Amino acid sequence: xxxxxxxxxxxxxxxxxAEVANNxxxxxxxxxxxxxxxxxxxxTFIKEPSNNNGRLYSKQDQEVLQxxxxxxxxxxxxIELAVSLVVxxxxxENQSSQxxxxxxxxxxxxxxxxxxxxxxxxxxMQENEKTKQEMKIYFEKNMRDVVENVMEDVVNSAxxxxxxxxxxxxxxxxxxxxxxxxxxxxKERKKNWFQRLFGN
Numbered sequence: 001x002x003x004x005x006x007x008x009x010x011x012x013x014x015x016x017x018a019e020v021a022n023n024x025x026x027x028x029x030x031x032x033x034x035x036x037x038x039x040x041x042x043x044t045f046i047k048e049p050s051n052n053n054g055r056l057y058s059k060q061d062q063e064v065l066q067x068x069x070x071x072x073x074x075x076x077x078x079i080e081l082a083v084s085l086v087v088x089x090x091x092x093e094n095q096s097s098q099x100x101x102x103x104x105x106x107x108x109x110x111x112x113x114x115x116x117x118x119x120x121x122x123x124x125m126q127e128n129e130k131t132k133q134e135m136k137i138y139f140e141k142n143m144r145d146v147v148e149n150v151m152e153d154v155v156n157s158a159x160x161x162x163x164x165x166x167x168x169x170x171x172x173x174x175x176x177x178x179x180x181x182x183x184x185x186x187k188e189r190k191k192n193w194f195q196r197l198f199g200n
Contacts, residue, residue, distance in 0.1 A: 014046055014056040023062060024069055034068050037083040064090065081123055088116035 021028045035045060035055055043064070046056040057065070064086055071082035 014058055015062065016048075016051075017055060017057070020057045020062050020065060024066055026069065030069075031065060033079060034065050034083070037079050038064065038068075038087070041083055041087045043087060078123075081120075084116065084119040084123070088113075088119070 017028050021031045047053045067086045068082045071077045
C-alpha cells in the first residue's frame with residue numbers, strides 16, 4: 001500500500017532535486033547548496049527514506065528557492081544573505097507539503113526584524129573580519145616591498161655621497177701635490193739662477 005508521501009510524490013505535490021533544478025534552470029548542486037543554507041536557518045524539507053533520506057520539495061519550497069535564486073542573480077547577494085532575507089520575509093513559513101503544518105514557529109514583525117538585523121550584523125562582522133585579515137596581509141606584503149625599496153634608495157644614496165666625497169678628496173690631494181711640485185720646481189729654478197749669477 002502506498003504511503004501518503006508516495007501518493008504526494010505521484011500526484012506531483014512534491015518534487016525531487018533534479019526536477020526543481022530543471023524548473024529553476026540551475027544545476028542540481030545549486031539547489032542542494034540553497035537547501036543546505038536554508039536548513040542552517042531552521043528551514044525543513046520532507047525527507048525520502050527510500051532514497052537515502054534525500055530531500056523532497058513542495059511548490060512552496062520551489063518558490064523559496066526561486067526567491068533565493070532571484071536575489072543572488074539580480075542583486076548580486078551572497079547565498080547566505082539571500083537565504084536570511086527570504087526566511088525573514090516569509091516569517092518562518094515552512095510547509096513542505098499541503099498536508100503539513102508549518103515547521104518553524106511564527107514570529108511577530110518585531111521578532112523577524114530583530115532576527116534579521118542579528119543575522120545581518122553577524123554576516124557584516126564576519127565579512128569585516130575577513131576584509132581586515134585580507135587588508136593586513138596586503139599591507140604587510142606591500143609595506144615590506146616599500147621598506148625594501150626605501151632601504152635600497154638610502155643605500156644607493158649613501159654610496160653615491162661617499163663616491164662624491166672621495167672624488168673631492170682626490171681632487172684636493174691632486175691639487176696639493178701639483179702645488180708642492182710647482183713650489184719645488186720654482187725653488188730649483190731660483191737656485192740655478194743664483195748659481196749662474198754668482199758662479200757658485
